[in-house]
Structure formats: C-alpha cells, structure tokens
Amino acid sequence: MNTIFIGQNLIEIKSIDSTNNYAAQLSRQSVMPEGTVVAAEEQTKGRGQRGNSWESEAKKNLTFSTILYPKFLKADEQFYLTKAVSLAICDFLPTLLPVNLKIKIKWPNDIYIEGKKIAGILIENSVRENQIQHTIVGIGLNINQQNFKTENTVSVSSITEKEYPVNECLEQLCSFLEVRYLKLKKNNRCFDEEYLSSLYQCEEMKSYLFKGEKTIAKIVDVTAEGLLVLEKKNSEKIYCNLKEVTFFQ
Template sequence: MHIIKLNAIDSTNTFLRRLSSDKRLEDYTVVTAESQLKGRGQMGTSWSSQPGKNLMASVFVDVSFLTIKYSFWISMVTSLAISKALKDFHISNIKVKWPNDILADQKKISGILIENVIKNNTLQGTIIGFGININQVHFDNLPLATSMQKVSGKHNSIDNVLKKIIENLQFYMNQLKEDNYQSIKTLYETELFRKEKPSTFKNEEGALFSGFIKGVSNSGHLKVLVEDDILKEFDLKEVKLLY
C-alpha cells in the first residue's frame, strides 16, 4: 500500500484520477487529505469536514478481473470493509443505507463515492473515495450526522482506522477474485438498513409509497416489496429511502 498524504486538496478522488491518467498506479495507492475544499458525495452532493478531525481518502484498486455488469460489487465490498472496520473499533449499531452510506445509530458516519476507470467497455480500475467522521463531535445544521467519537466517547487514530479499512478492502476484494460473489452479496444484504421493515420511499415524481426492502439485484438495484406483494427494482435515481 502506497500512501500519499496531503494537507489540503480540492478532492482526493479528483487528485487520484489525475494521477492515474499520468502514470500507472500501484494497486491500493491511497491519497489522504487533512482538508478537502470540494469534497464530493453521491449524486453531486458535497462532503464537508473539520480539518484534521476525520478521515478523507481515496484508493485506487485494480478491478480488471471484474466485468462491468458486476461493478456494483465494488460498492458492496467497500461498504463491508468500512462497516467491519467500524465494528472492529467497537462502534455499535452499524448499518448500510443503500447504496453505500454507512450509519451508526441511524445517523450517517461515512459516505462513499466510487468512480470506475473504463476503457474499451471493460473495467480497468476503480477510484474509491470515502469519508469517515472520526473525532469531530459538532455538526452544525447536520442533525443526522455522527462520528466514532460521538458514538463511543473515545478519540481514535485516523491512521489506524485507514489501515483497518484497507486491510478489510483487500480481504473482500480477494473474495471477489475467488468468485465468492454470493457470500459477499448475502453479507451486504444482511447489513442493509431497514431490511424487512416497513419503510417509506419517495419516487422520481416526489410521491411517497411504502414497502419492505428485500435486498439488491446483481446490478445494484434496490428490491422493494410494494403493495399487492409486487417485488419492484429501483435504481439510485428512481427512489429515495426516507426511513
């Protein structure tokens, strides 16, 4: 693992993508930043953090062994790597809110942004960006945010958390290389927030509906059992889980 530590950067994902375009990167090259000026999240959202309090990182992984149709497994593996790391540090009540927000006590503790490198319609590599709230305890105007320190009451080493995440990421990626797809998917579905519980969703038109999360498809669509016992699949743009 090769680690590049920066003080301030626009986005660790953007930096690593520029780096990958200039030269061939060593597998599991990691970029971390004390401060991100333009941190990005899913669907164009931003990710803000107090400098020096949290982990903001991106890692390059060679995923040329995967086909594009299995690209969502990268998200599953990353979610599992982070959730297991948090549990290893005795953070309780960890769940994955589809597709890959990590919750502790039903509040967001980590976010993930995955940007795949595709050439000639084949996966070459992936840039996995993730932010984890570690030692920040005040979140202005963010009532649904939390951190490791808020949950556990303990100060944690940012470097130790990063080391554990990369170890877990390598472990689960190796599971994929060994074709253990179903075990990864089963484990991911076990971690899903509000699985098998009555939940409220909002569709693209803004209408609310109720249903039960049953799991995910191989392509990453959320499987929801709606009225009349109909099982429907939704992609990220089609539905939002409201709790």
C-alpha cells in the same frame, strides 16, 4: 502499513479539493501501483453520491481514495465492488465501537450507526469494452469530529467520547479493505447475502418516494447491477436506481 498492497504506496496531502479528483489525475498521468492511497488531512470539496458534498473538519476524519484495478469484474458487475467496500467499513467499525450498536449500510453505500450517517463512499469506474480498467474508491469516515451541520450525522468519537489516532485508523481500514477485495477477486458473488442482511431498513415496511410518488414498501433485494428492489404490500416489486428513489427519515 500491515497490508500486501493497499496503502503501501501512500500519498499524504495537507489540503485538497477532492482525493478522488487527485487520484483520477494521477491515473491519467501514469499507471499507479494498485492499492495507491491518497489521504488528505483536509478535503475542501469532497463529493458524495447524487453530487452531494461531504462535510469534514480538517485533521479530524478519514478522507482518502484508493486506486484499484478490478479487471476481473465486467462493467455490469461493478456493484460487487460497492458491496465489498461497504462491508469492509462495517468490519472495521466494531473495532472502535461498542458491540451492541447497529451498523447498517444505507443503499447504495452510506454507513449508518443507529440510524445516523457515519461514513460515505464514492466509487468511480473507468470502463472499456465492458471491462473495468481502473477504479477509484473514495471514503469519508467520521472519526473525531464532534459538531455537524446536520443532526443525522455522527462520528466514532461522538459516540464513544474518545479521541482516535486518524493515521492508525487509516492503516486498519486499509487492511479490512484488502481482505474484502481479495475475497471478491476469488468469488464476486460471495457477499450477496451478507450485504443484503446488512442493509438499512431491509425487510421493514417504510415510506419511500419513487419517481415523485410516495409508496410504502420494504427492501427485499439488490440486483447484480445495483438496483434496489422494493416490494409493496400487494407483492408488486419496484426496481429503483439511485436517482429514482428517496428514503423518508
């Protein structure tokens, strides 16, 4: 790989339940080199946010995890890593897709193309004494899959009608991840404005379900802790965690 450390230690697996689970197991057994990547041709029980499963056809998509040691971040700063990873995927996708397509981050860490999901991220942190000890970043990115169970899902290939070498896509994405991670290490606030401007439905009045009640509001910010900030028509602000708010399509 044409990187300094992410992907230099590459573990390739034919089939596994979850690359995040496997990476976590490796981390419990020994101290793995930072940037170790576990990539699977098939992931049988891929996980997403809220305990959702991740649908992925074997050998068609990117399903991988990388082990990082962001000890420069405190526990209450861990969402900065989510910003960096999300933006890295947004950096990578234009290398494959037409330039006129809207690439957006659906809070907290799904990637959407023209309102349809193309990628998801699951970040799991090990924290001790308010410091992040190690992080496992799991990424699922639809590359060549054509058929999905849900209509709101797309792949690069379903958009461009081309096939892509998955291994080359992995190498390129690892390079973009590394660039963002190293920038984060220098300045953990450097992505705030860019992340906010990349958010799906940012500054648009939309319907949300907050704590079981429907409300009309717009996204105006994301706090350092990762809370989504909605602003209602009367200027009242609502601070939402992942389990409290649902987007209406």
